[in-house]
Amino acid sequence: MEFPSPLQPATLIKRYKRFLADVRLPSGEITTIHCANTGAMTGCATPGDTVWYSTSPSTTRKYPYSWELSQTTDHHWIGINTLRANQLVEELLTRQGVPSLAQFTHWQREVAFGDEKSRIDFVLSNEKDQKYYLEVKSVTLLANGKGYFPDTVTARGQKHLRELMSIVKQGHRAGLFFAVLHTGIHQVSAAKHLDPVYAQLLREAIAIGVEVIVYRAQISRHQLLLVDPIPFIE
Structure with missing residues (x-):
């Protein structure tokens, strides 16, 4: 972008x-x-x-x-403009930059779903009528040489994790996409020291099949671009 x-x-x-x-x-x-x-x-x-x-x-x-x-x-x-994260992920999807999601060629943005009345960032689909629910989070917190999410307690983020787990239990695929918008971050973990509830929910989500995708952005005064995957460390 x-x-x-x-x-x-x-x-x-x-x-x-x-x-x-x-x-x-x-x-x-x-x-x-x-x-x-x-x-x-x-x-x-x-x-x-x-x-x-x-x-x-x-x-x-x-x-x-x-x-x-x-x-x-x-x-x-x-x-720092969190509105850019979804734009960057959509660009990445358009160029089929995530191999595990390359089979999905269409998507809707900001779709209402879930028992807690959430809105998910993307619902991906393909010609086989398969769906993938994708929630996007922007990661900018660097501490002790590592990247963390969230940077404070997030009731909204906790709700999103519960909704993603519910989707997986219904037989659909669902994922959490961490868009890393900090050039000093080379791995991401849940910030259990800031929001232990979120960290526990994320462990539970991963255990039942919610997928975690992490891509780091290349950043300059001219452009933002998600370029390569980096590890998520539980």
Whole structure:
């Protein structure tokens, strides 16, 4: 995925109210940009890091700039716009980049399903009328040289795991796709130190057949691209 307009750099001052961040432009001007990531963003929003932002052509937006990437002092690139994860996975599916899913040639996005009234990111299908339910999660937490999900307690993520297990029990295939948007991450594990309930549910999900797929992104100021699988370590 190439960014529709060239990203511009700024220096992060602070992130606040979940959706906003103040940055200093190269000119010295301070401005406020929109942040699409509602998560904790641990390690992704350190004051002094370089922010790369896109500019919306809309004339009605209060904040025309959108925070897309962080570039840390450790020279890591991080994709912080969580809306991009599904776009990247769809690109990967389009080019049949996941061998275990190559048989599925059609998909629907944001499909309502499950007893807990969830919406799944993708329902894949093929000409044999086989289906595959795929939930996507963005991974950006790096700690002690390893990648983790989630970066805080996630009741929503726990619900998604229960729904995926229910799908498998009904005889369908289901998977959890971790889109790693941090260039410093080379393996992913459940963050049992942050959300032990999620970690336990994920162990149970894997045990009954929910598949875990992990791909790492290549990141630059010009593009985001999921390029290669990396290990999931239980």
